[in-house]
Amino acid sequence: MCGITGYIGSGSAIEITINNLKRLEYRGYDSAGVAYSSTDAVSIVRAPGKIKNLEALLPTSVEGIGVAIAHTRWATHGRPCEENAHPHRDCTGQLAVVHNGIIENYAELRRELIAKGHEFASETDTETLAHLIEEMCALEGDCDKTEGVANAIRKALHHVKGSYALAVISQDSPDTVFVARKESPLIIGLGEGENFIASDIPAVMRYTRNVVLLEDGDFAILTPNSVTITDFEGNPLERKPFLVTWDDAAAEKGGNAHFMIKEIYENPRTVRETLRGRLMDDGEIVLPSLPFSAEQWQAFRRISIVACGTAYHAGVVGKSFFEQLLRRPVEVNVASEFRYSDPILDKETLVVLISQSGETADTLAAMREAQHKGATTLAIVNVVGSTLARDADAVLLTQAGPEIGVASTKAYLAQLTALYLLGLYLARHDASGNSRLTEAEYHSYVSALRELPAQIEAIITQEASYSQLAEELAKHHCFFYLGRRYDFASSLEAALKMKEISYIHAEAYPAGEMKHGPLALVEPGVAVVGFCTQPDTNEKMVSNLKEVKAREGTIITVIREGDETPDCADYTLSVPITKEAFMPLLSMVPMQLLAYHVARTLGCEIDQPRNLAKSVTVE
Ligand code: AGP
Numbered sequence: 344m345c346g347i348t349g350y351i352g353s354g355s356a357i358e359i360t361i362n363n364l365k366r367l368e369y370r371g372y373d374s375a376g377v378a379y380s381s382t383d384a385v386s387i388v389r390a391p392g393k394i395k396n397l398e399a400l401l402p403t404s405v406e407g408i409g410v411a412i413a414h415t416r417w418a419t420h421g422r423p424c425e426e427n428a429h430p431h432r433d434c435t436g437q438l439a440v441v442h443n444g445i446i447e448n449y450a451e452l453r454r455e456l457i458a459k460g461h462e463f464a465s466e467t468d469t470e471t472l473a474h475l476i477e478e479m480c481a482l483e484g485d486c487d488k489t490e491g492v493a494n495a496i497r498k499a500l501h502h503v504k505g506s507y508a509l510a511v512i513s514q515d516s517p518d519t520v521f522v523a524r525k526e527s528p529l530i531i532g533l534g535e536g537e538n539f540i541a542s543d544i545p546a547v548m549r550y551t552r553n554v555v556l557l558e559d560g561d562f563a564i565l566t567p568n569s570v571t572i573t574d575f576e577g578n579p580l581e582r583k584p585f586l587v588t589w590d591d592a593a594a595e596k597g598g599n600a601h602f603m604i605k606e607i608y609e610n611p612r613t614v615r616e617t618l619r620g621r622l623m624d625d626g627e628i629v630l631p632s633l634p635f636s637a638e639q640w641q642a643f644r645r646i647s648i649v650a651c652g653t654a655y656h657a658g659v660v661g662k663s664f665f666e667q668l669l670r671r672p673v674e675v676n677v678a679s680e681f682r683y684s685d686p687i688l689d690k691e692t693l694v695v696l697i698s699q700s701g702e703t704a705d706t707l708a709a710m711r712e713a714q715h716k717g718a719t720t721l722a723i724v725n726v727v728g729s730t731l732a733r734d735a736d737a738v739l740l741t742q743a744g745p746e747i748g749v750a751s752t753k754a755y756l757a758q759l760t761a762l763y764l765l766g767l768y769l770a771r772h773d774a775s776g777n778s779r780l781t782e783a784e785y786h787s788y789v790s791a792l793r794e795l796p797a798q799i800e801a802i803i804t805q806e807a808s809y810s811q812l813a814e815e816l817a818k819h820h821c822f823f824y825l826g827r828r829y830d831f832a833s834s835l836e837a838a839l840k841m842k843e844i845s846y847i848h849a850e851a852y853p854a855g856e857m858k859h860g861p862l863a864l865v866e867p868g869v870a871v872v873g874f875c876t877q878p879d880t881n882e883k884m885v886s887n888l889k890e891v892k893a894r895e896g897t898i899i900t901v902i903r904e905g906d907e908t909p910d911c912a913d914y915t916l917s918v919p920i921t922k923e924a925f926m927p928l929l930s931m932v933p934m935q936l937l938a939y940h941v942a943r944t945l946g947c948e949i950d951q952p953r954n955l956a957k958s959v960t961v962e
Contacts, residue, residue, distance in 0.1 A: 345441075349539065349541070364377075385439050429469055444508060444509075507524070534550055536568060538570055540565065545591065622789065630739060648661050667924065678706040686716070696710050696724075788922060819847065821847065823864075830875070847945075857891070872934075899913065903920045
């Protein structure tokens with residue numbers, strides 16, 4: 344998730360654009376750049392790292408420059424470095440583009456453009472857009488005026504698959520900014536004799552609160568005194584502006600009270616982004632970033648999953664899923680234990696390391712231990728330029744965008760989605776004959792993956808009921824989360840969410856273990872959340888919950904829509920039905936919302952809970 348800003352008007356375009364970009368630095372910060380139209384050329388300045396590095400390189404005399412677009416990067420394709428920083432140019436240097444999103448067919452487009460003589464200067468998918476527009480200009484031949492450039496951009500976008508918020512400036516139309524939006528947010532700020540663009544509302548609020556939210560398929564041409572919006576065929580569209588009433592702090596969270604709730608709402612989009620470019624229209628799963636041949640995959644006789652915290656909980660789901668499909672031994676370990684356990688590893692072991700930040704000290708140490716012992720390491724990681732992403736033998740990016748709230752929410756769903764993709768991919772390409780996945784089952788799993796974002800959206804519409812329940816649950820002094828198999832993995836993550844932001848003691852237990860001790864703690868004021876989403880163990884679950892009920896604990900059950908509500912339940916949450924292995928992904932959304940609202944009810948600090956850090960870079 345990168346940050347884009349732009350300006351056109353009589354003000355100091357570079358200064359305004361860069362200042363606005365700083366309001367978006369939370370969206371991505373591994374490099375930044377600005378392009379601006381001066382009298383005879385489109386100039387570009389870029390720098391690795393934070394925006395302040397870019398400011399140090401800007402021209403001293405920036406007066407009289409009325410058009411600029413800028414970008415702060417969250418790398419998805421290509422290392423974080425100056426060459427890969429946006430803006431990117433075409434061969435002529437006459438136009439510059441900035442982009443937020445993923446061009447899924449960039450490799451194919453790049454090959455075609457190189458074959459036509461275009462020369463690329465970066466590893467990014469974005470640069471493909473610049474050369475594609477240049478190619479369309481050459482074909483159209485009338486790019487010496489605004490409408491010609493607009494047509495060339497619109498035609499180029501018909502060749503593009505993927506998501507984009509795109510801004511373009513061209514020397515052929517120096518007093519214009521061209522923008523387009525498909526699945527990545529982009530807004531227009533309307534001023535007097537000036538207009539603004541940005542990825543998010545906070546970036547323009549110091550200049551205007553009168554904004555237009557572009558919709559998917561919108562294309563717009565901005566001049567200092569006009570904004571013309573069309574579809575990609577050039578047909579005019581009407582988009583009503585609205586007045587932003589949020590204060591600055593709220594605006595950075597998209598009008599939400601906390602980053603955590605904003606990121607919970609981003610869960611559907613996050614799962615879509617993790618699937619993007621991997622789950623093809625024909626149902627095939629492609630993992631181009633993984634450099635292993637079929638023989639190399641075959642040679643991995645064992646898989647060891649290693650992570651911390653939420654990422655470890657995702658690994659618990661991954662273990663069950665991989666073993667279910669691959670029928671190969673899979674273990675899952677907490678990184679801080681793994682690194683000191685003298686693990687039995689060899690060249691036939693694949694060590695899968697999961698991490699949102701890619702900087703967790705214990706997980707990095709586990710990677711080094713695994714590599715020292717000759718194992719192959721595969722990182723499932725969110726931050727592209729992180730140490731884990733750089734040093735692992737292979738990387739599968741979760742593509743969740745920056746996660747700001749310390750309590751991990753969307754990153755967990757992205758990690759699960761990546762594990763599901765990997766498990767299905769390995770099973771589908773397993774020549775050993777051990778895997779248990781028929782063609783029909785594979786396609787059934789693929790259909791279930793495609794349904795997940797909409798199912799998450801349906802759960803989020805129930806938020807009000809979770810907020811109401813939270814007021815009741817906030818009165819409890821202790822929580823147990825119980826489950827069996829995949830539901831036990833859900834218990835682990837749900838308990839962590841509750842304890843880390845509400846500060847109420849919460850622990851997860853395999854449901855069958857309660858009578859081996861923990862049941863002694865059950866009394867009035869103890870809440871027990873029982874996950875009942877696994878049909879083959881639900882009967883046992885209900886009898887475990889009845890043991891709790893008999894000791895006057897409060898019972899909250901999580902069931903699949905349509906399943907019978909256990910009569911011992913005081914409260915029941917239902918989630919849409921999906922594959923048993925995918926239930927931990929859907930079950931976690933109500934748990935995240937419940938923990939969030941309990942913490943709000945208790946007046947806790949939510950985005951930065953006490954004693955915790957977003958990335959634990961120390962042992
Ligand atoms: C979970 O909400 C916490 N943020 C924490 O457990 C986190 O998942 C853990 O520290 C691992 O971080 P990583 O994914 O960045 O490696």
